[in-house]
Amino acid sequence: MAEETDVIVLGMGPGGEYVAGRLAAAGLDVVGVEAELVGGECPYWACVPSKMMVRAAGLLTDTRRVPGIAGSSQVHPDFGTVAARIRTEATDNWDDTVAADRFTGAGGRLVRGRGRLSGPGRVAVKPSDDGPETEYGARVGIVIATGSRPVIPPLEGLAGSPYWTNREAVSAERPPRSLLVLGGGPVGLELAQVYARFGTAVTVVEGGERLLSREEPESSRLITDVLTREGLVVHVASHATRVAYDDAHGFTLFLEDGEELTAERLLVATGRAPDLASLGLEHAGIELDPKARALPVDEKLLAAPALWAIGDVTGVGQFTHVAMYQGQLAARTILGEEAPPTDYRALPHVTFTDPEIGSVGLTEAAARAEGIDVSTGIADLAAGARGWIHKAGNEGFIKLVADARRQVLVGATSAGPAGGEMLYGLAVAIQGEVPLERLRQMIYSYPTFHRTVETALADLS
Numbered sequence: 414m415a416e417e418t419d420v421i422v423l424g425m426g427p428g429g430e431y432v433a434g435r436l437a438a439a440g441l442d443v444v445g446v447e448a449e450l451v452g453g454e455c456p457y458w459a460c461v462p463s464k465m466m467v468r469a470a471g472l473l474t475d476t477r478r479v480p481g482i483a484g485s486s487q488v489h490p491d492f493g494t495v496a497a498r499i500r501t502e503a504t505d506n507w508d509d510t511v512a513a514d515r516f517t518g519a520g521g522r523l524v525r526g527r528g529r530l531s532g533p534g535r536v537a538v539k540p541s542d543d544g545p546e547t548e549y550g551a552r553v554g555i556v557i558a559t560g561s562r563p564v565i566p567p568l569e570g571l572a573g574s575p576y577w578t579n580r581e582a583v584s585a586e587r588p589p590r591s592l593l594v595l596g597g598g599p600v601g602l603e604l605a606q607v608y609a610r611f612g613t614a615v616t617v618v619e620g621g622e623r624l625l626s627r628e629e630p631e632s633s634r635l636i637t638d639v640l641t642r643e644g645l646v647v648h649v650a651s652h653a654t655r656v657a658y659d660d661a662h663g664f665t666l667f668l669e670d671g672e673e674l675t676a677e678r679l680l681v682a683t684g685r686a687p688d689l690a691s692l693g694l695e696h697a698g699i700e701l702d703p704k705a706r707a708l709p710v711d712e713k714l715l716a717a718p719a720l721w722a723i724g725d726v727t728g729v730g731q732f733t734h735v736a737m738y739q740g741q742l743a744a745r746t747i748l749g750e751e752a753p754p755t756d757y758r759a760l761p762h763v764t765f766t767d768p769e770i771g772s773v774g775l776t777e778a779a780a781r782a783e784g785i786d787v788s789t790g791i792a793d794l795a796a797g798a799r800g801w802i803h804k805a806g807n808e809g810f811i812k813l814v815a816d817a818r819r820q821v822l823v824g825a826t827s828a829g830p831a832g833g834e835m836l837y838g839l840a841v842a843i844q845g846e847v848p849l850e851r852l853r854q855m856i857y858s859y860p861t862f863h864r865t866v867e868t869a870l871a872d873l874s
């Protein structure tokens with residue numbers, strides 16, 4: 414006999430924790446199933462600890478920038494300080510008691526174990542302690558919020574070697590002397606720059622033509638220049654064929670062109686994907702291509718009748734704010750409230766390198782691919798008054814992508830020391846479809862970085 418409940422939430426990461434907590438607080442009987450830690454990847458192994466590392470590394474670099482602006486400085490990096498902060502302040506030593514108590518305190522039932530769909534409205538959970546499976550039945554529905562995991566390329570010699578993923582990279586107690594980073598996306602680059610700033614010799618190996626390939630080409634050029642100037646070695650269009658590891662020499666990465674790269678550690682940051690095969694989706698009548706990297710949902714976040722999916726598993730954009738946005742809409746629908754359909758036109762995201770690379774909406778290439786009559790404008794942050802005053806660390810730009818026919822912005826990139834914060838105004842302009850003429854008539858405070866938006870608007874052609 415299945416234990417009956419109103420809603421089952423499978424996976425208690427940022428998305429699942431939000432939905433489950435909201436529904437429980439509203440009085441529904443909610444079972445939250447979690448295989449690891451309540452809170453998911455973001456607080457324990459991803460956003461939060463990595464941004465603590467970014468903050469620490471940024472302080473080191475700002476202190477190194479004192480000469481020529483404010484006197485002289487000496488920096489004595491101590492990775493142990495940030496490692497201790499992650500252990501104690503961010504993760505409670507990777508203990509989720511506070512989050513689990515928050516959910517049960519709101520009236521939810523937490524079931525620890527790995528769940529799978531086992532029939533219509535049914536979930537079977539294999540408990541963490543390896544006991545027998547228990548089945549739960551949902552009267553209202555099920556929410557799949559099982560997130561994603563690293564994609565490990567099938568490189569000879571990699572499996573079985575002690576390579577790092579983001580988990581080891583954010584929980585390390587000391588920086589390695591040298592680090593190879595496979596993959597030049599956000600995970601790879603944020604962590605590559607952090608470790609380099611703490612003194613690690615870092616080499617990034619990206620298979621594609623450019624770093625941050627989903628961003629504007631100008632962003633890729635900027636971040637490649639900055640990282641190279643900071644002493645990192647960057648290989649693009651570079652294909653590893655094999656990996657070797659031994660305790661004495663660490664890792665060797667063999668590249669297609671014959672080059673051999675060696676380092677104490679190897680971080681694999683080649684993307685993330687959901688584990689769809691283990692979810693029992695066939696029990697909900699969902700048949701996916703075995704190579705599928707996302708569970709498709711409609712604009713109400715339904716993957717099948719009474720089966721919602723939110724967060725990384727949906728493949729919409731692997732960001733915590735997407736998981737929470739979708740979670741909020743799904744919760745409203747489940748509670749019978751009026752909820753708008755999903756709208757990703759002004760989906761923002763920020764890669765927290767220094768400079769930060771923030772972008773929202775469509776890139777120029779994506780807008781052209783959609784058949785939009787595109788005009789673009791770009792302006793250099795360092796050439797503005799604030800950028801010039803800022804001096805060291807002032808690299809950045811604003812790029813605007815407009816629909817020339819409708820005279821509104823459809824995309825923007827804000828790269829610079831406050832690139833992520835500057836993105837907000839551009840996101841409002843896109844979401845609100847503010848006419849370009851109105852944006853041009855606004856007053857931009859002097860001397861701010863965001864005055865560069867005004868310059869980029871004037872450059873639109």
Ligand SMILES: Cc1cc2nc3c(=O)[nH]c(=O)nc-3n(C[C@H](O)[C@H](O)[C@H](O)COP(=O)(O)OP(=O)(O)OC[C@H]3O[C@@H](n4cnc5c(N)ncnc54)[C@H](O)[C@@H]3O)c2cc1C
Binds near residue numbers: 448527558
């Ligand atoms: C290094 C790094 C840095 C990042 N930085 C940022 C950032 O700065 N900003 C940002 O917005 N995003 C960032 N992200 C992405 C962000 O972490 C994810 O988008 C977010 O965690 C997704 O939330 P989620 O709820 O979909 O899934 P997850 O956080 O992956 O949580 C899913 C949960 O489901 C559980 N689970 C999985 N399968 C089962 C099962 N069968 N049964 C029971 N439980 C299960 C897992 O144990 C996990 O706890 C970063 C990612 C990485 C790797």
Ligand SMILES: NC(=O)c1ccc[n+]([C@@H]2O[C@H](COP(=O)([O-])OP(=O)(O)OC[C@H]3O[C@@H](n4cnc5c(N)ncnc54)[C@H](O)[C@@H]3O)[C@@H](O)[C@H]2O)c1
Binds near residue numbers: 595600601626731
């Ligand atoms: N600040 C943030 O919001 C933030 C930070 C980190 C991660 N994330 C999200 O987490 C997800 C995972 O990030 P990610 O950086 O791992 O993935 P990604 O897919 O964004 O980048 C992976 C990179 O690895 C490259 N690659 C793939 N296979 C390779 C191989 N065999 N050799 C060399 N290069 C290879 C790809 O070309 C790509 O450039 C992304 O969706 C990202 O947006 C967000």
